[in-house]
Amino acid sequence: MKKNNVDFGSIQQKYLMQCWSVQSHYAPIAVDKADGCWIYTTDGRKIFDLRSAHECINLGFRHPKVLQAMRDQMEKVVYVTDDFATRPTAQLAKTLAEITPGDPNKRVWFAQSGAAAVEAAIKAARFYKYHQMITKGLDNLSAEMQYPYPYKIISRYRSWHGSTTGAASVSGDPRRWFIEPFTMPGVKHAPDAYCYRCPFHKTYPECDIDCVEYIDQMIELEGGSNKVAAVIVEPIVGSNGIIPPPEGYFPRLREICNKWDVVLIVDETMTGLGRTGKMFAIEHYNTVPDIIVTGKALGVYCPLTATIFSSKIAQVFENNVFGHGQSFSGHALACAAALASIKVLDEEGILDRVKEMGQYLGNRLKSLQQAHKSVGDVRGIGLFWTIELVKNRQTKEPFRKQTEKYTHNVVTEISEYLLRKKNIYIPADKFGIWIVPPLIVKNEEIDFLVDSIDEALKIADDKVT
Numbered sequence: 183m184k185k186n187n188v189d190f191g192s193i194q195q196k197y198l199m200q201c202w203s204v205q206s207h208y209a210p211i212a213v214d215k216a217d218g219c220w221i222y223t224t225d226g227r228k229i230f231d232l233r234s235a236h237e238c239i240n241l242g243f244r245h246p247k248v249l250q251a252m253r254d255q256m257e258k259v260v261y262v263t264d265d266f267a268t269r270p271t272a273q274l275a276k277t278l279a280e281i282t283p284g285d286p287n288k289r290v291w292f293a294q295s296g297a298a299a300v301e302a303a304i305k306a307a308r309f310y311k312y313h314q315m316i317t318k319g320l321d322n323l324s325a326e327m328q329y330p331y332p333y334k335i336i337s338r339y340r341s342w343h344g345s346t347t348g349a350a351s352v353s354g355d356p357r358r359w360f361i362e363p364f365t366m367p368g369v370k371h372a373p374d375a376y377c378y379r380c381p382f383h384k385t386y387p388e389c390d391i392d393c394v395e396y397i398d399q400m401i402e403l404e405g406g407s408n409k410v411a412a413v414i415v416e417p418i419v420g421s422n423g424i425i426p427p428p429e430g431y432f433p434r435l436r437e438i439c440n441k442w443d444v445v446l447i448v449d450e451t452m453t454g455l456g457r458t459g460k461m462f463a464i465e466h467y468n469t470v471p472d473i474i475v476t477g478k479a480l481g482v483y484c485p486l487t488a489t490i491f492s493s494k495i496a497q498v499f500e501n502n503v504f505g506h507g508q509s510f511s512g513h514a515l516a517c518a519a520a521l522a523s524i525k526v527l528d529e530e531g532i533l534d535r536v537k538e539m540g541q542y543l544g545n546r547l548k549s550l551q552q553a554h555k556s557v558g559d560v561r562g563i564g565l566f567w568t569i570e571l572v573k574n575r576q577t578k579e580p581f582r583k584q585t586e587k588y589t590h591n592v593v594t595e596i597s598e599y600l601l602r603k604k605n606i607y608i609p610a611d612k613f614g615i616w617i618v619p620p621l622i623v624k625n626e627e628i629d630f631l632v633d634s635i636d637e638a639l640k641i642a643d644d645k646v647t
């Protein structure tokens with residue numbers, strides 16, 4: 183190993199504050215370059231990135247068309263404020279307005295993190311409802327409804343919306359606990375649409391999707407339209423276990439939000455831009471949200487996220503201040519990368535490929551369920567899959583509880599084994615094994631990944647009770 187290569191690994195280890203980690207355990211692997219689905223290390227290893235760099239690198243590393251678009255844009259303008267217009271910023275806002283579900287007459291706000299985009303969604307939803315109330319006139323409201331204005335936000339327990347205070351408050355993930363008790367007021371958590379572990383101990387479809395009906399009741403008991411501003415959900419739960427909802431969940435949630443005139447915010451930070459085989463995962467459920475948040479893969483190699491407001495929400499800001507902002511909003515270089523990536527998804531037929539590869543991957547993963555007694559559930563869609571591990575299939579006792587995010591357990595052991603023995607980087611901070619490869623993954627790479635997971639699952643099988 184060359185001395186300078188050793189140096190930057192140890193320098194980073196010493197000076198970087200790693201996210202969500204005990205710093206004395208931090209041991210970064212020094213990287214020489216990354217290409218396609220693979221990361222090449224300075225000590226000669228070639229590692230498959232099975233988490234697509236925090237689900238950001240959907241097109242794999244160094245996609246030539248995206249890099250070229252970035253080079254071209256860098257020669258013109260990297261960033262100017264939104265008092266100026268640039269081609270990529272304008273074009274990306276228009277494109278997102280057009281390719282997201284619903285009437286294209288939308289407005290888009292850009293940020294650099296999913297959390298910041300979620301904060302904008304919450305603030306705008308609350309302002310929309312406030313505006314509605316003052317337009318109605320306080321005299322037309324019963325006394326107990328006059329103060330404060332609708333501010334409550336309903337989200338779900340198994341959810342992650344980001345680490346800033348508002349976004350973490352609406353999250354149910356244990357990472358929310360790091361800000362307690364100073365969470366944002368007004369958040370109410372609803373039961374999850376988690377069929378494998380139904381909170382009502384029922385089975386779909388006989389359950390009549392009680393988890394969504396519960397939200398109807400929650401809104402009523404929380405004060406209805408006069409107190410509740412929004413419901414925020416991931417279309418398919420990401421960080422908390424890759425959980426697709428049962429069919430019918432979203433159309434019914436839309437009906438409930440319409441009934442109470444509550445804003446429906448769909449957080450596509452992890453699922454947007456083709457991960458599930460549709461440009462946006464909510465398209466699987468024929469539902470049009472009022473606000474869509476997207477991020478991660480949007481900017482490909484640049485931090486870029488977006489809050490996309492339907493005309494219903496956007497119109498209240500035509501004559502009122504959108505009281506939100508960020509220094510680098512609408513960054514031209516990041517927008518150029520995003521536009522290039524949307525073009526690549528289209529030109530290279532990647533969405534169809536994801537559907538096809540997703541079927542292949544899903545079938546192969548499901549066959550592991552028969553072969554391994556530690557596999558409780560295999561679920562997913564497109565190239566977004568998880569294997570949930572259990573100590574006992576009958577009781578569904580988990581190896582790792584939702585509340586044990588930071589404990590060393592079988593999931594950690596499997597991910598360590600895969601990295602050490604198979605050169606596969608797979609998320610260890612999850613509740614099960616994740617199979618979230620870049621969307622350009624090849625058949626033979628999927629075979630290699632599934633064969634390796636098959637081998638590693640023996641670690642869990644040995645611990646089944």
Ligand SMILES: Cc1ncc(COP(=O)(O)O)c(C=O)c1O
Binds near residue numbers: 416421477
């Ligand atoms: C659904 C969802 N929303 C928001 C976020 C937060 O995004 P960021 O880490 O860019 O702030 C995440 C991150 O994992 C996410 O999965």
